[in-house]
Amino acid sequence: MKKFEEKTVSSETLFKGRVISLQVDEVELPNGKTGKREIIKHPGAVAVIAITDEGKMIMVEQYRKAMERSLVEIPAGKLELGEEPLRSAERELEEETGYGSAEMKHLISFYTSPGFADELVHVFVATGLTKKENPADCDEDEFVEVIELTVEEAQRFIEEGKIADAKTAYAVQYLQLKNALEH
Amino acid sequence: MKKFEEKTVSSETLFKGRVISLQVDEVELPNGKTGKREIIKHPGAVAVIAITDEGKMIMVEQYRKAMERSLVEIPAGKLELGEEPLRSAERELEEETGYGSAEMKHLISFYTSPGFADELVHVFVATGLTKKENPADCDEDEFVEVIELTVEEAQRFIEEGKIADAKTAYAVQYLQLKNALEH
Secondary structure (H helix, E strand, O other): OOOOOOEEEEEEEEEEOOOOEEEEEEEEOOOOOEEEEEEEEOOOEEEEEEEOOOOOEEEEEEEEOOOOEEEEEOOEEEOOOOOOHHHHHHHHHHHHHOEEEEEEEEEEEEEOOOOOEOOEEEEEEEEEEEEOOOOOOOOOOOOEEEEEEOHHHHHHHHHOOOOOEHHHHHHHHHHHHHHHHHO | OOOOOOEEEEEEEEEEOOOOEEEEEEEEOOOOOEEEEEEEEOOOEEEEEEEOOOOOEEEEEEEEOOOOEEEEEOOEEEOOOOOOHHHHHHHHHHHHHOEEEEEEEEEEEEEOOOOOEOOEEEEEEEEEEEEOOOOOOOOOOOOEEEEEEOHHHHHHHHHOOOOOEHHHHHHHHHHHHHHHHHO
16 A cells, blocks of 8 residues: 555664664655655564453553553563564563463564554454463563453543553553453 | 662663663672673653544554654654643644544553663553644654544554554453443
């Protein structure tokens, strides 16, 4: 899909960080004029809707420096270089929550901020959860607390602003829809 | 919510653009060690789930330079300086689709990429849609095509990858859940 394509006139990378890079592209617009696009490049990520046998969701609370507050989110993390999303989802679930899963299925992949970033999040649904005896640790700069929420508790966390990110809102709505279709 | 707070040791703004800025913060981690956080600052945005009297969703197809492809998304756009989200939602709906709405209700607000950006999207549901006679225009560097999709068509667009962003996936699931609860 290339409708209204913006051809690159020039592209300059202004920052290369540990996680993201920033580039500014000069583009030719469909009407022949030129414009600037500020673009963040990101390696991509995975997120896991982990559902216990009792129908609860496993979430993690962690501090998010960009917002200067902590958020309750579904387990998630960046893809490592060359890593398959499925493997990454299994790894993040284990590192952040200590759980392994009997089944890990791809649900959807979506761009989080298509207006300025290419970050693509692959969302998986994990069931058949069991606590691992010696789970792998989180990254050394990562601190999380694991909590389990029913779908009603998760909905209340959204209303209270404790859950406030797109992938987790999507996950809660997914479980609400699943429950609605089953009943 | 300040659990696992990361105190700022120093903060450097490396780029200030038209839409986003980039800063790198040195932080003190909960274990006393220090770390770096790469952070994108964004003015915030609105998105509109616009539902026609026939239950179709109004969407726009536009080119997204970060992905070098076009995407079909719900109408959305950045908050202008000092603008109320509700007013912004009405403005973006009119500019991008030519529609006005009898009712515009706030549904949810979520951070799109909490790992590296502070972008907060305020999502509204618009109903009672009517075509405006002389709608305001899009921004001069914005080119969009309006399409109407049933929820089944939107679901197929997700499977085909034509719809591939978080807010629009959330919107489609919202309508699926609404329909499931009504039937």
